[in-house]
Amino acid sequence: MSVKSCEKIEKSQVALTIEVGAEAFQAAVEKAYRKMRGKINMPGFRPGKAPRKLIERMYGAEVFFEEAINIAFPDAYEEAVKEKELQVVGYPAVELVGDASADGFTFKATVPVYPEVTLGEYKGLTAEKEEVKVTAADVDERLKQLSDRNTRLVSVEREAKEGDTAVIDFEGFLDGAPFDGGKGENHSLELGSHSFVPGFEEQIVGMKAGDEKDIDITFPEDYHADLAGKAVVFKVKCHEVKEKEVPEMDDEFAKDVSEFDTMKELKADLKKKIAEERQKAADREFEDALMTKVAEGITADIPDAMVENQARQFVENFKMQITQQGIPYDQYAQMTGITEAKLLEDAKEPALRQVRMDLALTAVIKAENIEASDEDVEEEFKKLAEQYGMDLEMVKKYVQADQVKDQVVSRKAVALVVDSASAVKPEKKKKTAKKAEDTSEGAAEGEEKPKKAAKKTAKKAADGEEKAANKAADGEEKTAKKTAKKAVKEAKKEEE
Structure with a gap:
């Protein structure tokens, strides 16, 4: 095998022209003969026993060429990719250049590769961040939920x-x-x-x-x-x-539903927990807003294959979610009339956002030379074991250290962006002269939403499928929070 040319083209693709020489091709022809001879009838010979030369003489020297090309191509392609140190992100489009002969053949493989990424601003960014507030009404609502569960x-x-x-x-x-x-x-x-x-x-x-x-x-x-x-x-x-x-909201109720002796203590604890939950949510939204800015600021010629692969992953995740809810996906698809092609099309936009996010994060890691020490990885393993109530060695058995390392590095990159950023209060929406009209329209829309939610029909499910696919896609874990936790869950199931 020899690479005759290696040319970068648009959409982060590389066109490789690869020549397979006589020796490699003849070895492939011999393999093709051994594979096909049992299906070729030759007078005077039992199936599979006819010599290669006789078969070629009767059917032509090229009788095994097509199969030999199929046999020789994968190894030649892999060697060329390795020689040129290409980071391939999809399958190649292949075409034969000229005709094959006993001396070999030449083919052209056009393959998508990991794009070159130029970072924009990623330090000193600003984004809106909600100020966390907890009102008495919030606490009362949480108490009502406790009351409903104990009704x-x-x-x-x-x-x-x-x-x-x-x-x-x-x-x-x-x-x-x-x-x-x-x-x-x-x-x-x-x-x-x-x-x-x-x-x-x-x-x-x-x-x-x-x-x-x-x-x-x-x-x-x-x-x-x-x-x-x-x-x-x-x-x-x-x-x-x-x-x-409905139970009475008194000290006895507090004792029944919590570790506290009085309603006052229970309310104080609920207020603290709500504040913590909202702070975490505000932090996540702030982080997401910053990383979205970083992702939007990169310059990269993203190959279609990367987006298509991510979209397919979103769809597979969506199918899994449907199945976990007790509905076979085929039955769901038949009920809603949704097609896989439609799901993939709906997932492309969120897939592109996710790909840009992944590229941006990787670029920050590279720019800052961020690494994870052995101590960092060990600490992360301990956290996973504690989180899922599993033995540390069992976690290490099912979760690859490289996965955990990638997760730690990604988290450090996100922290670097967040720590250098500034938070600003969200701007209040200005009132307009059309307030009455807008309120009227909003009321009508708000009235319609409960009706739509109440009508659990196949048509409604189909109409909402695009939103469902997008939600599944948008909910996909960011690169900073990769697949280690999923592996732990699977390991825990097996352990149980």
Whole structure:
């Protein structure tokens, strides 16, 4: 193998012209003969026993050339990449140059490579950062969540009202015949939750244990195709009505739900925890804003392959999330009508942002010559072991030291950017003369959102798929927080 030329072209691609000589090619032809001879019929010979020379004489000297080229190409290409020290980021586009002969062949491989990156400003940046505040209303809301988690349902002998839970049997009929998915027994339905088709829950209000009732419902036009816009009848029997028994917000409640003896202590602890949570969130947003600026400031001719690879990774992560929620991806795709091509297209924009972020971070690491010591790596292993409640040696068994090292180095690079930056208060939005109009439009939009959230139909799922894909992509771990933690989780599952 010899590299005849190595030329850089647009989009961070390299065009390699590679020649495979007679010796290497003849070795590949021999391999091709041994691979193919069993499928070639020659008079007077059992399958696979005909000599190569006789086969070439009968079918032509080029009979094995195509397969020999396929055999010789990978090694020749890999050697050329290694010789030219190329950092390849995708698969090559290959074309034969001229015709192959007994003396060998020449091919051209155009391959995407890691781009040259020029950093913009990455020190002394400014970004908005929210000032953390915790109000009494915030604490009350957290207390309400605790109260809701400790609220019991108790049976009552009265008519059901909104907010109650009714235990019901139901069966739906379309034109007098039951339809698929329209039946349930001993189903607990919270009235006012809007978890059923619109109009259903409202007609349960007023029923009491032992009551039976026919409920007339017309499905929405955007419901499942078989029932969209159809008028149906649900036969409903109420077995039980339950109301919420809400605990008193007193010192006894504080003792029951926490390690504190008084409500005052519990509130103080909740206020502290909310402040800590919001501070972490503000710090993350500040960090993200700064790193976004660094990423936007780089100059790089990014190859399409890097974006496509990242987009595919986002899609694979999204599929995994769907499956982990108990829905086979194929079933989800059929239900929503989404295609993999659409998911990949939707993921390209966030994928490009992620690629730029990765390139920027790597460039900062290189510019500042940031490294991770053995002590840094060991400390990170200990943190992972403590975080996931695992033995240190078990973590080291499943998580590669290089992964942890990359994570530590990336974190140091981000810290360098953050520590040199300045935080500014977010600017208050100016009021305009169109405030009343904007408020009206906002109210209309706000009214529509709960309706959309309440209607759990296939159409809504399909309409929201682009946002879901983008959310999955945007939620992907930054390079500074790579895959070590995922590996630990997998190791923990196996250990359990």
